[in-house]
Amino acid sequence: MCCFSRSSFANEAKRLLPEKESKQKIFIKQVLRVMKLTTILLLFTCLAASATGFSQITLSEKSVPLSNVLRKIQRQSGYDILYRYELTQEVGPITVNVKNVPLKEALDACLDGKGLDYKIVGKTIVVSKSEQKRDVAPAIKPVRKEPAAPPRINIVGSVKDSTGNPLAGATVALKGTAIATKTDANGNYSLSIPDEGGTLEISYTGYNTVEIPVSKTGVIDAVLSLADTRAEEIVITAYGEKKMREAVTGSVTTVNPENLRIPSSNLTTSLAGQIAGIIAYQPGGQPGYDNAQFFIRGVTTFGYSSSPLIIIDNLESSTNDLARLQVNDIESFSILKDAGATALYGSRGANGVVLVMTKRGKIGTPVVSGQFDNSLSRPTKNLQLADPITFMKLYNEASVTRDPYAGERYTADKIYFTQQTIDKAPGYNPYVYPVNDWMDLLFKKYTNNQRANINIRGGSNLAKYFVSGSYNVDNGILKVDPINNFNNNVKLNSYQLRSNIDMNLTKTTVLSVLLGGIFDQYNGPITSDPSGASDLWNIVMHTDPVAFPAYFLPDSANLYTKHLLFGNTNGGLSVNPYANLMRGYSQFYRSTINAQLNIAQDLKMLLPGLKFSGMISTTRFSNYSINRTYNPFYYAVQNYNAVKDQYSLLWLNNVTDGNKPTEYLDFSRSPNIVTSQVYMQGVLSYDKTFASDHNISAKLIGARQERVLSTSANGTFDGSLQGTLPYRNLNYSGSVTYTYARKYITDFSFGYNGSERFSEEKRFGFFPTVGAAWVLSREKFWQESFLADLISSFKLRGSYGFAGNDNISGNRFFYLSNVDLTGGNGASFGVVNGYSRPGVAISNYPNPLVTWERSNQLSLGAELTILKDLKTVVEVYKQKRDNIYQTRLPIASMGLETGIGANLGKAESKGLDLSLDYSTMVAKDVMIAGRANLTATQSKYIFNEEPDYPGEPWRRKTGALINQRYGYVAERLFVDDQEVANSPYQFAGTMGGDIKYRDVNGDGQITTADMVPIGDPATPQITYGFGLSSRIKQFDIAFFFQGNAKTSLFINPQRRKPVFRWWSTGQYHALAAGVCR
Amino acid sequence: MLQAFADDHWSESDRNLYALYPRFATASNQITNNLQTSTWWMRNGSFLRLKSVELGYSLSPQLLQRLRIKSLRLYASGMNLLTISGFKLWDVEQGGNGFAYPIQKVVNIGAQISIN
Known part of the structure; x- marks a missing residue:
């Protein structure tokens, strides 16, 4: 109530206190609240009505809430009215008709017989409960007392769900009145209503509300069906706005979060195939490094960034933030796919937007929900390695087949005795003739993971809350040696805490505080892979299984050694995968904390339908990582006496330099990564229906974001001045939608965005979008024809517009030169070169013309509901990108120190999104639902900065698919050396049995000019999924298939050399020191 | 090898x-x-996989009411249990990144509980 905000009133009320003993309690509460609110709400004093001096009151109200009537009286009289909102609710709607009467008479007309009393004190009216009303039984909400009350009837009945289970706490209400009750523990209720007939409205959270006309029998039983598809009828659009699906012209897909529930602690791995419009795949499975790659409508640019914008609770978030989100915490999950949907995000929306809102509190008693999972996890497929004997024979073959004089590496003896070791036959010695199954030595068969999530949800008229905590632990499949007193296996502990609180400061003001924290604690093996994922599989694939044992048991000379005796080759160390796994561990501690303050103010007192919301938030990210390693001790067998089966161990790496083996863990730290982000946003929105058929809604948004990074994203310090400056973005956007009769919808939106990267002339980009929709099924001709039975709802929509992208290069300020006066090659002068001057290094030439990458999107869609239950959405789109930033080619050779770029590139993509959703009750207790999604997309280069390649058009990327690989066309293997000699020259050393390539340009030799675009891109062009779920009484069953297609996979020949050993001595030392990057 | x-x-x-x-x-x-x-x-990187499968049982409300529990559901679920693809050397979804930590298949049991 706006009247609460008056500080003058607070004083008035205080003076009143001693006079009225009976009302003291209510008053103290009120006054305290008023005093607190007064300070907070000074901001909104302007909203309080400042009416003066009408003493005559006119009211003509029919069945309206008492609170509305009181507000009218307040406005007309200029008096402040204080009352408890609940009191007016209990009274229910009232009817009053007075004309030009004094204030007292008007109040009497409103409050008489309602069990309410009033008192006028100064310029304030206090409404309270009258004495005689106190003892009304609360079970059945009070009914308004009418002078001549009609006879009442009693309705009894039960409320059950579709499986026949009673629903306790379901609300049974007489429609249009305040008469209501709740069902008891057995789902039964009893309700006394006036004998005038009417309709009962029976509702229960999560179920569809049913309306049943009151019957004369007085028994009304109701069966409520689960509101499964409810989430899909409301779509969540830009800035978290809820809209009826019907009223949206842009392309938005809202998915039921339940569909994303899979037994994984990484949400990104569940996206593929669940949402029409998302292309996704998962490149690896290591906990902490298992994020899926996902793109909205595919990769639509070959520019710097093709990742979608991720917005969680209105905040730009990272892929990791999304990965750690708990399905139980998600209220809605949407993706915004076209310009019409992303327009309000302007600059950041060109690659699409993933929009997630977390759950908020709900009015009612607190509900505690929990979920606990225990998973057994193992690889989908293990690499199958050849056995050691085959390995040795083939290695020998490999040596001789290329060079007959090379000699065989593995002697017949070695092969024989290795076989003996495998068979444990006479003459075997596992240390002299080792056999290592590296896969088995390093990797466990399966591992065990746990997940827990608990949340509490509740609230009252004053405040609502949702508090959730989660703990996930994901273990790896790496083995741990008991001699080490540390864990080198992967273990990702992840904690999340979220608290969303909404407070109703006044009837029109909601203050929300959202706090969220994600805390990852990772432990894992030492790796030389820059991504941080383990490189052990790659090492295993390139290590000789018979060269040395993984480790030795201590011999007599080493009985008291405290370290593991790792095996290695005598005469030049190679990599022992077992030592690589056991030599230490790496850890990171990653935290993301965000705090958000949001205030939403209904401005209906200024203009009905006007609302304002303002938000300020900050996000802090920090990552601390450390490696702890020891240098392994390596041994080899020497002086082996086969007769006595005796040998001694030779210590191989008895060195004193930096690679000296250690029995303790040394450490190395990476720079701490700290990121701070501050984001502010203000949204002014207006929504009003005129003359019942005309609806106008409009929105104005201003937002700014500032980020400060301690290091660049990969954790290295950006030493330049530029790297220390805050990164800033500015966004103004707006939209207007006009809807006529819920049939025709048109809208216009725009983004006007500023980016610090561009010069003043080019800094702001304007990106407009128009959209329209037509709900055919609301047309009379449709409803009257047979079509209405076949297709109960049918909507066509389309949007056309622009979106921008400023994340177009790693370069920071295109318009500023970046010169280091002491960074270049210097020169020395003088007889003995005694005088030196440093040179100048240039890392950027100013280019004031660089500007926004722009995407131009046309999207058409049809939404149909066929035969009542099958919901279908089909969309086609075409997107053109231009102004893609590329480095100019010809200038690179003109003596410039660094490349010069321009907005040159163009790309085009087109595709289809399809989703089908079906849900039906086949019998009383049997529900069946099915869904299917398809995302198909294809993106091409339209213009690429490249030479003309006269006569060799296949070399041009223009026209080729984005991310398509270039390679030779392999015809088959050469039959023999003779054929190699008679074919176009390929590469040095080519022999029979090597790959024969096609000489595409026919110049008699195989060169890079013969490389053509081959296959499909590594990013799938089709992602699809389909599944069924069913509930039969208390059982439920569901399955979901997912697939990717139109993608090519390359067995990387560089990493797959099957025979020769990969590691040289030099690489070993670099690796052991943990610096090989 | x-x-x-x-x-x-x-x-x-x-x-x-x-x-x-x-x-x-x-x-x-x-x-x-x-x-x-x-x-x-x-190679062709296409695949079709049984991404998830779930079997659940919700206890009857009459029984739960005595324990003051609103709902309790027990379930068993699985992920990536089956993959159909022409490519057999490693999990095809990993693409060219085959000699790396493999994608996992998961068998899971769990409970969802709600107390009012």
Whole structure:
């Protein structure tokens, strides 16, 4: 109530206190609240009505809430009215008709017989409960007392769900009145209503509300069906706005979060195939490094960034933030796919937007929900390695087949005795003739993971809350040696805490505080892979299984050694995968904390339908990582006496330099990564229906974001001045939608965005979008024809517009030169070169013309509901990108120190999104639902900065698919050396049995000019999924298939050399020191 | 060495012109020719997999009411239990990144509980 905000009133009320003993309690509460609110709400004093001096009151109200009537009286009289909102609710709607009467008479007309009393004190009216009303039984909400009350009837009945289970706490209400009750523990209720007939409205959270006309029998039983598809009828659009699906012209897909529930602690791995419009795949499975790659409508640019914008609770978030989100915490999950949907995000929306809102509190008693999972996890497929004997024979073959004089590496003896070791036959010695199954030595068969999530949800008229905590632990499949007193296996502990609180400061003001924290604690093996994922599989694939044992048991000379005796080759160390796994561990501690303050103010007192919301938030990210390693001790067998089966161990790496083996863990730290982000946003929105058929809604948004990074994203310090400056973005956007009769919808939106990267002339980009929709099924001709039975709802929509992208290069300020006066090659002068001057290094030439990458999107869609239950959405789109930033080619050779770029590139993509959703009750207790999604997309280069390649058009990327690989066309293997000699020259050393390539340009030799675009891109062009779920009484069953297609996979020949050993001595030392990057 | 390469490669005794792996070598400088990006190493990356499967049982409300529990559901679920693809060397979804931590298949049991 706006009247609460008056500080003058607070004083008035205080003076009143001693006079009225009976009302003291209510008053103290009120006054305290008023005093607190007064300070907070000074901001909104302007909203309080400042009416003066009408003493005559006119009211003509029919069945309206008492609170509305009181507000009218307040406005007309200029008096402040204080009352408890609940009191007016209990009274229910009232009817009053007075004309030009004094204030007292008007109040009497409103409050008489309602069990309410009033008192006028100064310029304030206090409404309270009258004495005689106190003892009304609360079970059945009070009914308004009418002078001549009609006879009442009693309705009894039960409320059950579709499986026949009673629903306790379901609300049974007489429609249009305040008469209501709740069902008891057995789902039964009893309700006394006036004998005038009417309709009962029976509702229960999560179920569809049913309306049943009151019957004369007085028994009304109701069966409520689960509101499964409810989430899909409301779509969540830009800035978290809820809209009826019907009223949206842009392309938005809202998915039921339940569909994303899979037994994984990484949400990104569940996206593929669940949402029409998302292309996704998962490149690896290591906990902490298992994020899926996902793109909205595919990769639509070959520019710097093709990742979608991720917005969680209105905040730009990272892929990791999304990965750690708990399905139980998600209220809605949407993706915004076209310009019409992303327009309000302007600059950041060109690659699409993933929009997630977390759950908020709900009015009612607190509900505690929990979920606990225990998973057994193992690889989908293990690499199958050849056995050691085959390995040795083939290695020998490999040596001789290329060079007959090379000699065989593995002697017949070695092969024989290795076989003996495998068979444990006479003459075997596992240390002299080792056999290592590296896969088995390093990797466990399966591992065990746990997940827990608990949340509490509740609230009252004053405040609502949702508090959730989660703990996930994901273990790896790496083995741990008991001699080490540390864990080198992967273990990702992840904690999340979220608290969303909404407070109703006044009837029109909601203050929300959202706090969220994600805390990852990772432990894992030492790796030389820059991504941080383990490189052990790659090492295993390139290590000789018979060269040395993984480790030795201590011999007599080493009985008291405290370290593991790792095996290695005598005469030049190679990599022992077992030592690589056991030599230490790496850890990171990653935290993301965000705090958000949001205030939403209904401005209906200024203009009905006007609302304002303002938000300020900050996000802090920090990552601390450390490696702890020891240098392994390596041994080899020497002086082996086969007769006595005796040998001694030779210590191989008895060195004193930096690679000296250690029995303790040394450490190395990476720079701490700290990121701070501050984001502010203000949204002014207006929504009003005129003359019942005309609806106008409009929105104005201003937002700014500032980020400060301690290091660049990969954790290295950006030493330049530029790297220390805050990164800033500015966004103004707006939209207007006009809807006529819920049939025709048109809208216009725009983004006007500023980016610090561009010069003043080019800094702001304007990106407009128009959209329209037509709900055919609301047309009379449709409803009257047979079509209405076949297709109960049918909507066509389309949007056309622009979106921008400023994340177009790693370069920071295109318009500023970046010169280091002491960074270049210097020169020395003088007889003995005694005088030196440093040179100048240039890392950027100013280019004031660089500007926004722009995407131009046309999207058409049809939404149909066929035969009542099958919901279908089909969309086609075409997107053109231009102004893609590329480095100019010809200038690179003109003596410039660094490349010069321009907005040159163009790309085009087109595709289809399809989703089908079906849900039906086949019998009383049997529900069946099915869904299917398809995302198909294809993106091409339209213009690429490249030479003309006269006569060799296949070399041009223009026209080729984005991310398509270039390679030779392999015809088959050469039959023999003779054929190699008679074919176009390929590469040095080519022999029979090597790959024969096609000489595409026919110049008699195989060169890079013969490389053509081959296959499909590594990013799938089709992602699809389909599944069924069913509930039969208390059982439920569901399955979901997912697939990717139109993608090519390359067995990387560089990493797959099957025979020769990969590691040289030099690489070993670099690796052991943990610096090989 | 991958078993598949051991089983199917070009050798002087078996000059299969379409073998999975060309003539062996012991050093990369001997096979510069074979290490080029080419259609020889290209495979179809398509797949279809049973991404998730779940079987659940909700206890009857009458029983739960005595324990003051609103709902309790027990379930068993699985992820990536089955994959159909022409590519057999490793999990096809990993693409060219096959010699790395493999994608996991999961068997899971769990409970969802709600207390009012």
